Amino acid sequence: QITLKESGPTLVKPTQTLTLTCTFSGFSLSTSGVGVAWIRQPPSKALEWLAFIYWNDDKRYSPSLKTRLTITKDTSKNQVVLTLANMDPVDTATYFCAYSLRNNYFDPWGQGTLVTVSS
Amino acid sequence: EIVLTQSPATLSLSPGERATLSCRASQDISFYLAWYQQRPGQAPRLLIYDAYNRATGIPARFSGSRSGTDFTLTISSLEPEDFAVYYCQQRSTWPLTFGQGTKLEIK
Numbered sequence: 619q620i621t622l623k624e625s626g627p628t629l630v631k632p633t634q635t636l637t638l639t640c641t642f643s644g645f646s647l648s649t650s651g652v653g654v655a656w657i658r659q660p661p662s663k664a665l666e667w668l669a670f671i672y673w674n675d676d677k678r679y680s681p682s683l684k685t686r687l688t689i690t691k692d693t694s695k696n697q698v699v700l701t702l703a704n705m706d707p708v709d710t711a712t713y714f715c716a717y718s719l720r721n722n723y724f725d726p727w728g729q730g731t732l733v734t735v736s737s
Numbered sequence: 738e739i740v741l742t743q744s745p746a747t748l749s750l751s752p753g754e755r756a757t758l759s760c761r762a763s764q765d766i767s768f769y770l771a772w773y774q775q776r777p778g779q780a781p782r783l784l785i786y787d788a789y790n791r792a793t794g795i796p797a798r799f800s801g802s803r804s805g806t807d808f809t810l811t812i813s814s815l816e817p818e819d820f821a822v823y824y825c826q827q828r829s830t831w832p833l834t835f836g837q838g839t840k841l842e843i844k
Contacts, residue, residue: 655833665773665781665824667833680832681738714780722828723771725783725792 620644622654622715622728629734630705636733640698640715647673647693651720654698656689658711659730666711670722671698707735739763741770741825741836749844756812758839760825768803769829772810775838776821784823785810815841 626638638656645652656668669689670678679687686703698715712732716724740763750756760770768788773781783792785801788808798813812819820843825836 664837665826665835667826667835670833678831682832721786722833723783723786723826724773724781725786727780727782730780 620717620726622717622726624713624715624728624731626713626731626733628732629736631737632706632735634705636700636702636705636709638700638702638713638715638731638733640700640728642696642698642715642717645717647671647691647696647698649673653718653722654691655716655718655724656698656700657714657716657724657727658709659714660708660711663711668702668713669700670718705735709733710735738832739766739827739830739834741827741834743823743825743836743839745839746837747840747842749842750815751844752815752817754815756810756815756819756841758810758812758823758841760808760810760836762806762808762827762829765806766827766829769827770801770803770808771826771828772799772801773824773826774819774821775824776818781824812841817843 622642653672655670671689688701712730714730716727742761744759772785775781788803800811802809822838822840
């Protein structure tokens with residue numbers, strides 16, 4: 619059974635850097651074709667894809683956030699880390715991580731973690 | 738960037754009725770489209786991938802179709818647990834993009 623869980627701060631101040639961790643089980647990020655993505659959802663709004671990391675360390679970023687985003691993996695710890703620099707109140711959202719196998723669709727998802735940006 | 742436009746924004750139906758949700762892509766994405774269901778307070782769940790294929794464990798009342806750049810999610814007979822928000826997502830071209838969602842509510 620594949621499970622993912624997001625962790626990190628619930629509140630960050632404007633201009634700070636957000637660091638979120640996705641801890642997963644049921645698969646290895648060293649297996650060919652496997653990827654983990656981050657997606658966010660502002661309150662009562664639509665989903666927005668942020669970043670993707672693959673088993674071979676290939677990385678993809680949303681162009682609108684590329685200069686602020688970094689995604690890394692620690693295969694030994696079964697973790698994927700996302701950092702988002704220079705946080706702003708518009709970055710307030712629930713952040714999800716999700717699993718993908720060879721097709722860039724997301725299944726399953728973690729439960730999500732709500733991050734609020736406020737001074 | 739490929740824009741996915743979902744319609745209607747809100748759909749009000751009764752249990753047992755048939756639901757038809759639409760997603761239009763701004764350019765050709767072949768069949769590279771998925772549908773997700775999101776219930777209140779929950780993470781999205783994959784329903785349909787590559788336009789037509791039901792994900793593991795998804796009931797047969799959910800089906801997907803495609804006509805050019807127009808995609809449809811059909812729920813043949815609504816169950817109470819089907820009232821939720823539905824999103825489409827394309828994987829044809831980077832960046833990956835989602836539609837703005839259709840809320841399926843009880844009439």
